[in-house]
Amino acid sequence: MIGNESWLHKDIDSTEVFPQGYIVYRKDRKTDVHGGVFILISDKYLSSEPPDLKSDDTSEQLWVKVQIIGSPDLYMGSFYKPPNKTDEDYLTHLGKSISRIRHSENCHLWLGGDFNLGGIDWNNYSIKQKAYNSKQCQQLIDICQDNYLEQVVTTPTHYTETSQSILDIFLTNNSSLVNKTEVIPGISDHEIVYIESNLKPRRAKKNI
Structure with missing residues (x-):
């Protein structure tokens, strides 16, 4: 499970929120009670948080590596971009993490999250007319194309009375x-x- 806006902080233990049977990876926001990202991986599987991908507070992103049977490892990422974060550095930091993963080893890469960039037409990877924050929209498109990433969600995920x-x-x-x-x-x-997905994670050995 990939999650955004957990609203967790250091005084809330993972066992208070998440069900048993999962390894919880989380990055809480330090500045206020909002935001925060997390990833849950079944404790049946082998997973870890790569030290070189632990990000600072430049952006809200989290990466976990999952070992896959008969296939390269899976790097799974959770990313949240608040609506008010419109500066270029926010996505630049994400692009650097993706590039580091791609160039370090052969692997599968999944990245999910709330990007708050509804101005992208994902049918043809272009910017819609009158798109809000068109610079970041183009920046995300460039990150996808530079790293050979495909966006697979085709149905709206957020509705208002007018959009x-x-x-x-x-x-x-x-x-x-x-x-x-x-x-x-x-x-x-x-x-x-x-x-x-048909990926089969490698099972962890249980101590008896």
């Missing part, structure tokens, strides 16, 4: 491994993106 937008996206460098993408009702003002 519908794809704000929550899922990027992958191998879309053939995604069997199904579906947008289902969420618990906030954003819908949930459900991804079904």
Whole structure:
């Protein structure tokens, strides 16, 4: 599970919020009670947080490596871009992390999150007319194209009385491994993106 806007802080233990049976990776926001990203991986599988991908507070991103049976490792990322973060550095930091992963080893890459960039037409990777924050929209398109990433969410994930937008996206460098993408009702003002894949994580050895 990839999550955004957890609203967690250091005084809230993961066991108070998340169910048993998962390893919880989280990056809480330090400046206020909002924001925060997390990733849940079943404790049946081998996973770890790569030290070289631990980010500072420049952007809200988190990366976990999952070992896959008979296939390269999977790097799974959670990213949140608040609507008010419109400076170029916010996405530049993400682009550097993706580039580091791609050039370090052969791997699968998944990145999910709320990017708040509804001005992108994902059918042809172009900017819509009168798009808000068009510079960051173009920046994200460039990151996708430079790193051979495909965005697989095609249904709006956020609705208002006057608009519908794809704000929550899922990027992958191998879309053939995604069997199904579906947008289902969420618990906030954003819908949930459900991804079904045929990747089989390597199981962890249990101590008896």
